[in-house]
Amino acid sequence: xxxxxxxxxxxxxxxxxxxxxxxxxxxxxxxxxxxxxxxxxxxxxxxxxxxxxxxxxxxxxxxxxxxxxxxxxxxxxxxxxxxxxxxxxxxxxxxxxxxxxxxxxxxxxxxxxxxxxxxxxxxxxxxxxxxxxxxxxxxxxxxxxxxxxxxxxxxxxxxxxxxxxxxxxxxxxxxxxxxxxxxxxxxxxxxxxxxxxxxxxxxxxxxxxxxxxxxxxxxxxxxxxxxxxxxxxxxxxxxxxxxxxxxxxxxxxxxxxxxxxxxxxxxxxxxxxxxxxxxxxxxxxxxxxxxxxxxxxxxxxxxxxxxxxxxxxxxxxxxxxxxxxxxxxxxxxxxxxxxxxxxxxxxxxxxxxxxxxxxxxxxxxxxxxxxxxxxxxxxxxxxxxxxxxxxxxxxxxxxxxxxxxxxxxxxxxxxxxxxxxxxxxxxxxxxxxxxxxxxxxxxxxxxxxxxxxxxxxxxxxxx
Numbered sequence: 001x002x003x004x005x006x007x008x009x010x011x012x013x014x015x016x017x018x019x020x021x022x023x024x025x026x027x028x029x030x031x032x033x034x035x036x037x038x039x040x041x042x043x044x045x046x047x048x049x050x051x052x053x054x055x056x057x058x059x060x061x062x063x064x065x066x067x068x069x070x071x072x073x074x075x076x077x078x079x080x081x082x083x084x085x086x087x088x089x090x091x092x093x094x095x096x097x098x099x100x101x102x103x104x105x106x107x108x109x110x111x112x113x114x115x116x117x118x119x120x121x122x123x124x125x126x127x128x129x130x131x132x133x134x135x136x137x138x139x140x141x142x143x144x145x146x147x148x149x150x151x152x153x154x155x156x157x158x159x160x161x162x163x164x165x166x167x168x169x170x171x172x173x174x175x176x177x178x179x180x181x182x183x184x185x186x187x188x189x190x191x192x193x194x195x196x197x198x199x200x201x202x203x204x205x206x207x208x209x210x211x212x213x214x215x216x217x218x219x220x221x222x223x224x225x226x227x228x229x230x231x232x233x234x235x236x237x238x239x240x241x242x243x244x245x246x247x248x249x250x251x252x253x254x255x256x257x258x259x260x261x262x263x264x265x266x267x268x269x270x271x272x273x274x275x276x277x278x279x280x281x282x283x284x285x286x287x288x289x290x291x292x293x294x295x296x297x298x299x300x301x302x303x304x305x306x307x308x309x310x311x312x313x314x315x316x317x318x319x320x321x322x323x324x325x326x327x328x329x330x331x332x333x334x335x336x337x338x339x340x341x342x343x344x345x346x347x348x349x350x351x352x353x354x355x356x357x358x359x360x361x362x363x364x365x366x367x368x369x370x371x372x373x374x375x376x377x378x379x380x381x382x383x384x385x386x387x388x389x390x391x392x393x394x395x396x397x398x399x400x401x402x403x404x405x406x407x408x409x410x411x412x413x414x415x416x417x418x419x420x421x422x423x424x425x426x427x428x429x430x431x432x433x434x435x436x437x438x439x440x441x442x443x444x445x446x447x448x449x450x451x452x453x454x455x456x457x458x459x460x461x462x463x
Contacts, residue, residue, distance in 0.1 A: 021142065021214075022214070022215055022272075022273065022274070022275045023135040023136075023138045023139045023142075024125065024135060024270070024271055024272060024273045024291075025134070025135045025267065025270040025271045025295075026129065026134060026135070026271075027267075027271040027291050027294045027295045027298070028294065028298075029290075029291075029293070029294025029295070029297060029298065030290075030294065031289065031290030031291060031293055031294050032290075032291060032294050034113065034290075035112070035113055035118075035122060035289060035290075035291075036122075038113045038114055038119070039119050039122055039123065042114060042116075042119055043119070043123075046171060047167075047171050049063075049064050049175070050062065050064065050171055050174040050175055050179040051179065051180075052064065052076075054074070054076050054077065056077070056389055056390075057389065057390050057416070061074065061178075062074065062178045062179070062180070063075075063076050064076070064175060065175065065176075065178060066175055066176045067176075068176060070417065072417060079387070079388075079389045079417070081387050081417075083357065083387070084353060086349055087346065087349055087350060087353075090342055090345060090346040090349065091346070093342050094339065094342045094343065094346065097335060097338050097339045097342060098339060100231055100335050101332070101335040101336060101339060103228055103231045103232070103236075104231045104232070104233070104236055104329075104331050104332055104335060105236065105237065105332070106236070106237045106238070106288070106312060107228070107232070107236060107237065107238035107239070107288045107312075108224070108225070108228060108238075108286070108287050108288040109288055111218065111222075111224065111225075111287040111288060111289075112287040112288040112289035112290065113289065115287075117209060117210070117217050117218065117222070118218075118273075118287065118289070120168070120206060120209070120210035121209075121210045121214050121215075121273065122273075123164065123210070124161055124164070124210040124211050124214075125214075125273070127157060127160050127161065127164070128157055131153055131156050131157040131160070132153050132157060135270065141153065158211075161207055161210075161211045162203075162207060164206070165203045165204070165206040165207035165210075165211075166203050168202070168203070168206045169198070169199045169200075169201075169202040169203035169206065170182065170183070170186070170199065172198070172202050173195055173198050173199050173202065176195075176198075177195055182195070186199075214273070215273055215274040215275060215285065218274050218285055218287055219274060219284065219285045225284050225285070226284075231331070233329060233331060234314060234315045234316040235314045235315075235316055235329055236314055236315075237312045237313060237314050237317075238282055238286075238288060238312065238313075238314075239278060239286060239288050239289075239290060239292065239293060239310065239311075239312060240278070240282070240310070240311065240312070240313045240314075240315075240318055241262075241268075241278050241279045241281070241309070241310050242308070242309055242310070242311070242313070242318060243279075243318070244318070245260060245261050245309060246260040246261050246262035246279070246309050247259070247260045247262065248260055249262040249263070249264040249279075250262075250263065250264065251263055251264050251265075261300065261305045261306075261309050262279070262309060263299065263303060265299055267295045267296070267298075267299060268292035268295050268296050268310060269292075270295075271291045271292060271294070271295040272286075272289075272291060272292055273287070273289065273291065274286065274287060276292075278292050278310055288312075290312070292310050293310050293311055293312070296309050296310040297310075354387070354454065355386070355387045355388045355452060356384070356385065356386065356387065356388075356392075356394065356444065356446065356452055356453070356454050357385040357387065357454065358382060358383065358384055358385070358442070358444050358454045358456045359382070359383040359385075359456075360380060360381075360382055360442055360456045360457075360458045361380065361381045361382075361383070362378065362379075362380055362458060362459060363378070363379035363380060363381065365379075366379065367461050368461045368462070368463070370430060370463075371427070374429075374430040374431065375427045375428065375429060375430055376427070376428050376429075376430050376461075376462055376463065377407065377425050377426065377427045377428075378425070378426050378460050378461055379423070379424070379425050380423075380424045380425070380426065380458065381421055381422065381423055381424070382396065382421070382422045382424055382442070382444070383419055383420070383421050383422075384412060384414050384419065384420045384421075384422060384444065385414075385418075385419045386414035386415065386416060386417065386418060386419075386420075387417065388416060388417075389416050389417065390416050391413060391414065391415050391416050392413070392414055392416075392446050392447075392448065393411055393412065393413045393414075393446070393447040393448070394411070394412055394414060394444050394445065394446055394447065395410055395411045395444070395445055395447055396410045396411075396412065396422075396424060396442060396443070396444050397410070397442070397443045397444075397445075398426050398440055398441065398442055398443070399440065399441050399443065400438060400439055400440030400441050400460065401428045401432065401434060401438050401440055401460050401462070402428070402429070402432055402434075403428055403429040403432065404426055404427070404428040404440065404460065405426070405427055405428075406424060406425070406426060406427075407424075407425040407426065407427045408425065410424075411447065426440070426460060428460060428462065430463070432462065434462055435462050435463060436461070436462060437459050437460075437461050437462075438459065438460050438461075438462060439457060439458075439459060439460075440457070440458055440459065440460045441455055441456070441457055441458070442454075442455070442456045442457075442458060443455055444456065
């Protein structure tokens with residue numbers, strides 16, 4: 001009888017896995033609650049971030065905006081330019097290093113809780129469940145012939161999916177074109193070609209990926225699942241089945257039962273969004289979402305057996321039944337050290353980023369000229385780049401040759417976020433003892449803040 005029950009269970013799970021589209025069973029528990037908390041958090045940030053405003057120079061602007069046309073990135077009070085590309089590179093390195101560190105500690109937590117594919121699949125699956133019913137009702141509906149009821153339910157579901165995908169696309173594009181300008185333009189069909197392209201592309205992308213591809217992305221498309229293993233060691237905690245405690249599996253109520261704690265109910269497989277049977281060990285499709293833990297704990301509580309048959313555990317813990325060693329994990333030290341180094345470098349770079357940049361070009365048309373007063377003049381072109389988000393005035397001085405001075409105007413106004421070419425003449429006494437090419441230094445400083453200055457070397461030619 002035991003073998004017969006086991007075969008029935010295996011046949012049921014095999015049938016469940018071969019249905020093509022996975023209809024995961026709903027489950028309640030601490031990990032499911034945590035997943036939904038992260039869904040809410042990420043979507044409040046994503047959908048709400050584009051509507052935040054920031055006051056700058058007496059005017060309101062979008063707080064977070066990638067202004068590609070004007071080559072600016074607004075992050076609240078911070079304005080970044082193409083010259084600040086190092087900060088973007090450091091942000092990407094920081095994100096990658098943090099991902100590696102978390103993976104070494106507890107496996108694919110990002111995949112199971114915060115990955116956009118997981119988040120939007122969770123949202124779309126929730127809509128599907130609300131419209132079509134639980135997992136068995138959805139499976140039955142998919143296998144049934146086309147009817148008015150099926151057509152209506154499918155139409156409502158896909159209509160809601162398209163609405164979510166469309167609003168997601170609008171929000172995404174709203175970070176590049178101010179969303180308060182984008183919506184009125186959409187209403188009258190006045191979006192530009194690039195805006196229209198990305199609205200359509202991103203909307204269809206979200207619709208297809210979260211509505212149709214779903215677990216196929218984790219199983220076949222995502223490269224992260226292919227190389228995550230190189231970040232694991234024997235102390236990495238992942239969602240694991242306690243083989244020593246659970247085997248041999250025997251169905252509950254079986255006569256003469258003397259096996260492990262696993263009653264072979266198969267619910268851990270039915271709740272998995274990627275169709276993985278965690279009892280077969282760590283697999284490519286497992287995203288560490290913990291839903292099988294919630295399901296198994298519920299069953300263990302119901303049958304009066306201690307929870308934790310499926311839990312976050314390391315290979316060492318499962319093999320020796322002792323907590324993992326807290327020390328002796330060099331990869332954690334490497335990832336942690338790199339993370340701190342990148343953070344420190346990013347903070348230093350942000351604190352020392354120059355809001356004033358200057359290029360000095362010497363006039364090649366004439367080496368020098370002598371005035372009727374006997375002074376020697378050299379001509380230059382200065383390109384003053386004001387990277388501040390406000391107009392500024394800058395004063396230009398020169399040193400390196402006795403008596404050298406700026407001829408004419410030496411204070412120049414530069415608009416916010418712009419480059420102003422300035423023609424400048426330097427004059428030095430002709431009776432100086434110096435001769436030939438002499439090194440000089442331009443000093444350009446902001447009139448509102450003397451500490452904001454640039455020293456730029458150049459040359460002054462004397463007879």
